[in-house]
Amino acid sequence: MSFGQRVDLALADPILKIAVERTAGTAEAKRKIAVDAFPAFEDARTRAAAIKDHVIANLGHYLEIFETNAVAAGAKVHWARTAQEASTIVIDLCRAAGAKSVARSKSMLGEEIGLPHALAEAGITRVETDLAEHIIQLADERPSHIVWPAMHKTREQVSALFKAKHRDPHVEETITAMAESARRHLRTEMLSADVGISGANFLIADSGSICTVTNEGNAELSVVPPRVHIVTAGIEKLVPSMPHAIHLLRLLARSATGAALTQYTSFYTGPKRADDRDGPEEMHIVLIDNGRSAMAADAALKEMLRCIRCGACMNHCVVFRQVGGHAYGGTYPGPMGAVLTPALDGLSANRDLAHACTMNGRCQEVCPVNIPLPTLLRGWRERSWREGLEPQTMRQGLGLWRRLVLRPWAYRIASANAVRAMRVLARGGWIKRMPLAGAWTDHRDMPAPTGGTFMAQYAKGRRR
Amino acid sequence: MTRPTVALFVTCLVDAMRPSIGFASLSVLEDAGYDVVVPPGQTCCGQPAFNSGDRAGAEAIAKATIACLEPYDAIVVPSGSCGGTIKVHYPEMFEHDAAWLARAQAVADKTHEILSFLHAAGWTPDGVTLPATVAYHDSCSGLRELGIKRQPRAMLGAVAGLEQVPLAGAETCCGFGGTFCVKYPAISNAVVEEKAKAIEDSGADLLLSGDLGCLMNMAGKLHRRGARTRVFHTVEVLAGMADGPAIGEDA
Numbered sequence: 254m255s256f257g258q259r260v261d262l263a264l265a266d267p268i269l270k271i272a273v274e275r276t277a278g279t280a281e282a283k284r285k286i287a288v289d290a291f292p293a294f295e296d297a298r299t300r301a302a303a304i305k306d307h308v309i310a311n312l313g314h315y316l317e318i319f320e321t322n323a324v325a326a327g328a329k330v331h332w333a334r335t336a337q338e339a340s341t342i343v344i345d346l347c348r349a350a351g352a353k354s355v356a357r358s359k360s361m362l363g364e365e366i367g368l369p370h371a372l373a374e375a376g377i378t379r380v381e382t383d384l385a386e387h388i389i390q391l392a393d394e395r396p397s398h399i400v401w402p403a404m405h406k407t408r409e410q411v412s413a414l415f416k417a418k419h420r421d422p423h424v425e426e427t428i429t430a431m432a433e434s435a436r437r438h439l440r441t442e443m444l445s446a447d448v449g450i451s452g453a454n455f456l457i458a459d460s461g462s463i464c465t466v467t468n469e470g471n472a473e474l475s476v477v478p479p480r481v482h483i484v485t486a487g488i489e490k491l492v493p494s495m496p497h498a499i500h501l502l503r504l505l506a507r508s509a510t511g512a513a514l515t516q517y518t519s520f521y522t523g524p525k526r527a528d529d530r531d532g533p534e535e536m537h538i539v540l541i542d543n544g545r546s547a548m549a550a551d552a553a554l555k556e557m558l559r560c561i562r563c564g565a566c567m568n569h570c571v572v573f574r575q576v577g578g579h580a581y582g583g584t585y586p587g588p589m590g591a592v593l594t595p596a597l598d599g600l601s602a603n604r605d606l607a608h609a610c611t612m613n614g615r616c617q618e619v620c621p622v623n624i625p626l627p628t629l630l631r632g633w634r635e636r637s638w639r640e641g642l643e644p645q646t647m648r649q650g651l652g653l654w655r656r657l658v659l660r661p662w663a664y665r666i667a668s669a670n671a672v673r674a675m676r677v678l679a680r681g682g683w684i685k686r687m688p689l690a691g692a693w694t695d696h697r698d699m700p701a702p703t704g705g706t707f708m709a710q711y712a713k714g715r716r717r
Numbered sequence: 718m719t720r721p722t723v724a725l726f727v728t729c730l731v732d733a734m735r736p737s738i739g740f741a742s743l744s745v746l747e748d749a750g751y752d753v754v755v756p757p758g759q760t761c762c763g764q765p766a767f768n769s770g771d772r773a774g775a776e777a778i779a780k781a782t783i784a785c786l787e788p789y790d791a792i793v794v795p796s797g798s799c800g801g802t803i804k805v806h807y808p809e810m811f812e813h814d815a816a817w818l819a820r821a822q823a824v825a826d827k828t829h830e831i832l833s834f835l836h837a838a839g840w841t842p843d844g845v846t847l848p849a850t851v852a853y854h855d856s857c858s859g860l861r862e863l864g865i866k867r868q869p870r871a872m873l874g875a876v877a878g879l880e881q882v883p884l885a886g887a888e889t890c891c892g893f894g895g896t897f898c899v900k901y902p903a904i905s906n907a908v909v910e911e912k913a914k915a916i917e918d919s920g921a922d923l924l925l926s927g928d929l930g931c932l933m934n935m936a937g938k939l940h941r942r943g944a945r946t947r948v949f950h951t952v953e954v955l956a957g958m959a960d961g962p963a964i965g966e967d968a
Contacts, residue, residue: 572901658761661757682967698965699937702735703737
């Protein structure tokens with residue numbers, strides 16, 4: 254399906270709009286309260302951006318430190334260059350552990366490397382432990398948001414889904430009863446999993462720790478009881494030390510949900526030690542590049558590696574708010590997805606993403622690490638133009654216009670003619686239908702030019 | 718005593734679609750104590766090329782515009798979007814070219830969006846009366862690239878009889894986005910539909926903003942929906958020209 258088709262589908266779905274508006278609207282309002290109450294938010298995000306930029310500029314250095322410290326803590330570190338390598342490593346680890354079932358704590362990187370599919374191929378049962386991911390799994394869909402994967406569903410739709418799929422579904426139509434239904438359905442499967450798989454919100458170099466944040470405590474329940482804990486993490490998740498992680502955590506939750514912190518913020522340093530009461534016997538950390546080191550070396554993309562996956566850009570994006578996440582077609586939706594998807598999945602099939610943006614700058618304004626998202630999107634537009642991916646009609650039209658703009662005398666003639674032509678089409682000041690401008694007049698009227706260009710009138714001596 | 722001179726960069730949209738915004742600009746700038754010249758070689762700032770990915774085309778147009786504007790002490794633009802292109806994006810375009818970067822930066826430094834320029838000059842409308850309620854939309858480039866928010870509201874506060882009413886989502890994009898609105902008409906329509914509803918819900922007689930592109934988009938949607946809201950560029954109101962035809966009204 255093309256981008257245009259996905260957009261049409263999304264716009265034709267009135268329930269989707271309600272669902273997106275409920276969650277994103279609430280997130281927007283709560284974020285504002287949290288950020289307004291945060292002392293010197295602007296300074297904090299400048300520092301956050303500086304922390305990430307420093308790590309990105311010194312990736313190799315911090316990766317080595319992280320590996321050394323993670324290994325010293327008893328974890329095994331694996332390196333994956335591609336999504337394929339990463340999922341193969343994870344599947345091999347699951348097989349080596351004799352895993353029949355894995356408990357998975359929501360991770361967008363897992364989606365990026367195709368882990369759900371790879372586990373199914375390997376015949377390993379996957380128990381999604383994040384409530385929204387559980388919903389997505391029951392519905393056999395893909396996440397539509399990086400923080401709320403089931404954002405596109407209303408609670409009414411989820412209720413019907415639970416009633417159809419849960420062993421012992423809720424009766425009462427309350428959120429509490431629905432959560433209980435999911436808990437009954439999931440708890441046993443979760444606790445009996447052989448392997449727990451999580452992502453990482455941060456990799457802390459000087460201790461070799463990984464950090465997860467959740468609001469449901471499902472990461473902890475996913476990775477502590479099983480014998481083996483596998484972490485999949487993008488190499489850009491590195492921070493030098495705990496204080497750096499804490500600084501970013503203060504911005505992450507506020508930007509995502511408006512909370513000061515998530516309900517659960519956990520740090521894991523190596524597997525179970527001899528005197529620990531619980532924890533996995535093995536901890537594997539799969540460090541995944543999948544195009545990230547190439548992005549770090551690319552001036553038009555490296556700032557994207559600052560991203561801490563809060564979702565604020567999409568919550569505040571007028572396009573996302575209309576079409577939801579699935580329309581973007583990649584793992585990551587919204588403005589950050591529009592930058593990442595061409596890098597991950599190729600530009601030619603995804604050239605629309607960078608263009609389907611009004612360049613209003615709201616995404617950068619709310620980004621806790623000040624990623625210049627409009628600039629990065631424009632970078633993709635330029636690349637698309639250079640590589641000849643833009644439609645010929647667009648190139649020719651713009652080329653003709655450029656030749657006029659660069660010749661003021663010709664431009665004056667052309668603009669005067671255009672004004673005259675448009676006035677012929679006008680009735681009572683408005684143009685209801687205009688050849689070649691149906692994209693405008695299909696949806697709104699065009700105010701007719703008032704007659705005579707400014708430059709022509711000024712040249713004739715008009716001054717007011 | 719000689720009056721300082723400013724150059725008016727009219728913008729391509731005002732030039733073709735609504736020259737009255739240009740004449741309103743002349744009027745308020747003269748009232749604020751400036752002599753205004755209109756550089757004859759001006760056409761478009763090149764933003765359509767820049768935002769379409771045609772970087773070479775954008776740079777060629779930027780160079781022509783810089784050459785056209787650099788002789789003047791100050792340049793005033795009745796648009797946050799075109800003003801932002803010159804002030805913010807021209808220097809970005811020439812990061813790789815020291816000679817042009819210096820020229821781009823010099824022009825950027827002396828280019829001003831008209832509402833922020835007038836406000837910084839301490840100007841307020843004198844003797845302008847407009848008994849109407851007004852909703853104000855913050856056009857995105859002006860708001861986020863140039864920090865235009867309180868300046869127009871402060872100056873409108875000096876218009877007798879004018880009452881500013883709150884507009885829900887005043888800082889939310891109207892869905893125009895230059896060529897975006899014709900490249901992705903269905904998305905643009907959904908966005909401007911919400912904007913139009915918010916404007917209607919405000920109950921305001923007038924919708925104002927500082928960018929003609931956004932204004933045409935919102936006015937066109939309001940008219941298609943049968944709304945009675947009249948739409949003007951802020952500078953037209955400040956110049957006392959709101960007794961004339963609003964956007965889309967016949968003279």
